[in-house]
Amino acid sequence: MSKTVIKVENLSKDYRLGEVGSGTISRDINAWWAKIRGYENPNLRVTDLARDSSTVHNALKNISFKVNEGDVLGIIGKNGAGKSTLLKILSRVTTPTSGQFKVRGRIASLLEVGTGFHPDLTGRENIYLNGAILGMRKLEIASKFDEIVAFSGVEKFIDTPVKRYSSGMYVRLAFAVAAHLEPEILIVDEVLAVGDMEFQKKCLGKMKDVSEQGRTVLFVSHNMNAMQQLCSKGILIEKGQLAMEDKIDAVVNHYIGISKVGTLSSEGFARRGNKSVLFKSFYLSDSKGNRIDSVMMGEDLFINVVVEKMTEIKSLDVSFTLRNSMGEAISHIQNMDNDFIIPSDDQLIALRIKLDSVLFVPNTYFISVWAGCNSEAYDCIDNCMSFDVLNNPVFNRMVYPHNIKVFLRSQWSII
Numbered sequence: 001m002s003k004t005v006i007k008v009e010n011l012s013k014d015y016r017l018g019e020v021g022s023g024t025i026s027r028d029i030n031a032w033w034a035k036i037r038g039y040e041n042p043n044l045r046v047t048d049l050a051r052d053s054s055t056v057h058n059a060l061k062n063i064s065f066k067v068n069e070g071d072v073l074g075i076i077g078k079n080g081a082g083k084s085t086l087l088k089i090l091s092r093v094t095t096p097t098s099g100q101f102k103v104r105g106r107i108a109s110l111l112e113v114g115t116g117f118h119p120d121l122t123g124r125e126n127i128y129l130n131g132a133i134l135g136m137r138k139l140e141i142a143s144k145f146d147e148i149v150a151f152s153g154v155e156k157f158i159d160t161p162v163k164r165y166s167s168g169m170y171v172r173l174a175f176a177v178a179a180h181l182e183p184e185i186l187i188v189d190e191v192l193a194v195g196d197m198e199f200q201k202k203c204l205g206k207m208k209d210v211s212e213q214g215r216t217v218l219f220v221s222h223n224m225n226a227m228q229q230l231c232s233k234g235i236l237i238e239k240g241q242l243a244m245e246d247k248i249d250a251v252v253n254h255y256i257g258i259s260k261v262g263t264l265s266s267e268g269f270a271r272r273g274n275k276s277v278l279f280k281s282f283y284l285s286d287s288k289g290n291r292i293d294s295v296m297m298g299e300d301l302f303i304n305v306v307v308e309k310m311t312e313i314k315s316l317d318v319s320f321t322l323r324n325s326m327g328e329a330i331s332h333i334q335n336m337d338n339d340f341i342i343p344s345d346d347q348l349i350a351l352r353i354k355l356d357s358v359l360f361v362p363n364t365y366f367i368s369v370w371a372g373c374n375s376e377a378y379d380c381i382d383n384c385m386s387f388d389v390l391n392n393p394v395f396n397r398m399v400y401p402h403n404i405k406v407f408l409r410s411q412w413s414i415i
Helices: 025-036 083-090 123-133 138-152 167-180 190-194 197-212 224-230 248-258
Strands: 004-017 055-068 072-076 098-103 107-110 185-188 216-220 233-238 241-247 277-285 294-296 301-309 317-324 329-334 348-355 363-373 376-390
Touching (some): 004 216, 055 098, 072 083, 083 098, 123 167, 167 185, 167 197, 197 224, 277 363
Parallel strands (some): 055 241
Antiparallel strands (some): 004 055, 301 348, 317 363, 363 376
């Protein structure tokens, strides 16, 4: 019988929004002392008392589950559901508000770009530093050093301070260190999205090797295909709560079903960017302007978005990434593809983008929106629209070979 290596019981994490330090230790102590006696914060002004400055955000609410030795657990959920908060608690980066968890064994975590590395140290020094943090001896780390460097592909820069690394190099070295220093538990967040496709395949292969050695892996990703390849079990987190725990295929199918989006409003979505521009609404339509959530293969599809300028900007670009139900990117569309300049002097900008003859094979597809300038993001919302592609009898085909993503029209002749 497999032993339990992670046990989570009624775990909750609350964040109090709007609370910051007063600026001095003495005033912070006065506020703390007043709070435990049930009095109002003596540092607040009268106008501050009139508004709610202590709004509580429940990042996690009474989550309980177990992970056995050798399990590969996929943690699934939308942006802002609480997945990363859970991993940070299990990695002891932050503490829970209530509840408890027990972990048996050494944990190596790869939570986000930059976690665990000292920017002023070289790649070589960071490898030894991370090994020491895991409790390994210098000789143990040295025996794995060449393997780590070869896997990461940063041989030429191993004696360069990591602050000069690109984000891709940073992630490759961080993953190589975490996976090769033989922790009993490996925790990997969505950071693999930074690497290229070849490196992602290497990472998935390495995580399979880790699990086959009897070690435990916790994996967070929006790529459902990778989830099904790697994981045996899955949990679904919705709005900080455990919504489902089952075999990975069942959890993925349930998640795809509830993720279909059909909304005009941009409220309620997790978003990234500096908010210089905000998406106010978005929806899909047919050629007559009717709102739709499905399209037949070969038909045109229209994306409609409204963006609002919140501050003065130099220029504006908008792009869309289309993914299938497994989270695989199928296409990327941007205004510069057609040399289309978006006017940046208008306050409200309504855009309509025509996708000619959509030839994706029947499946559910999701659209992420991005607004920005060059590499600077103003607003970005993942998977905010979805649509189904339906089989079209014109193509005289009901079944497509496995893993086929796009249908191409063809004409045949004998020469």
